[in-house]
Amino acid sequence: MPLVTVARPIKPSPLALLRHSDAPHPERGVSKGELVKVRHGVYASAALWKSLPPWERYLARVYSAALAYPDAIFCLESAAALLGLPIFGDPGDVHVLVPTARSSRLVAGVRTHRSSDDRTILKIGGLAMTSPEDTAVDLARLRHPAIGLAAADAALRLAPGSSADALTLINEARISSRGRDAARWPLARATALSETAIEAVSRAVIEWLGFPAPELQVVFRSSGKEDRADFVWTHVKLGGEADGDLKYDGRYGDARDVLRRQTLRDRRLRTHLRAVAHWGWTDATTVTPLRDILAGAGLRATAPEQTAHLHSLQRLLAAHAPHLIGSSSEGRVR
Structure with a gap:
C-alpha cells in the first residue's frame, strides 16, 4: 500500500489522554470517579469524558488505540473520524488494516481487517490512515448506502480534484468483490455540492421515497443579496432546506x-x-415527516418507494445524528 505523508490537518483528540505512567495510581483515580479508563493503560478526565458527545468519545478511543499501536493503519469509521468525515453516533470498534498474512480479529475494542487491495495510506501528524477516497469506498461497501453516500460526498469535499467517477473506478479496481455491487449506488451519486451529512441522507430518502432528484445549491439573487437553496425542484418551483433541528438550539x-x-x-x-x-x-x-413535508409542498412522486432501504435507514440512523451535521453551511442563513 503506498504511503503518502501530507500536511493536511486531522481532527485532534477531544481531550488529553494519560498513559499509566502519566497518572500515578490511576486505578485510585478511577475508583474516586476522577478518571475513566479509555482502554487498557490509557485514561482521561472523567468529567471531560462525560461531557463528550458519542462521536468525540469514539475519536478519543481511536487516539487511545494509536498510543497502544503506533504503527496502526486506521480504516473505515476510524479513518473517517480522523479525517473529519461524518460519524454517526458511536461506531464502537476501532478499525485498523493488517496484511493478509495476519488474521482478522477483535481484541480490546480494536478490530483488524485483512486486505490485499491497494489503498492510498496517508501519514498525517504521525498517524496512518486510508485516504478520504479509499475510506469512502470502504464505507460504501460495508455500511448502509445512506452512510456510504454521506462519506462519499464528504470525501469529494476533502479531495476537490476527485469525482464520483474516480470513486467508482477505485471500487471497480479492488481485487476483493465484497460489497462492490452495494457501493455502486452511493458512489455514483456522490457530489461535493452536497455540503453536509443531513443533505446526503436527505437525498437518499428523497430518491427512495420516489420523488424526482433536486438540483443542489442553486443560487438566487434578489434585493442586492445572494441566497443559496440546498435543494430546488425547478418544475414545481419548490426549494428545500435540510436544517431544521439545528438552527434554533443556540449554536448559531x-x-x-x-x-x-x-x-x-x-x-x-x-x-x-x-x-x-x-x-x-x-x-x-423517520421518513414519514419528510414525505409529508414534500408532498404538502406540491412535490409528487414519480417512482415507487424503496421500502427496504427506508426501513433500514430509519432503524439505523434516526437516533444517531452525525457529527459535522452542522458544518459548512448547515444552520447558516445564506
Missing part, C-alpha cells in the same frame, strides 16, 4: 435572530420559488 446565535434572518431569506427566495420547505434530521430519518 440567538434563536429569534436566526428565525428573523431565515424569514427574510425565505421571503427573498419566494420571489423566485413558489415555496420553501424546511426539515431536520428527525424529519428525514
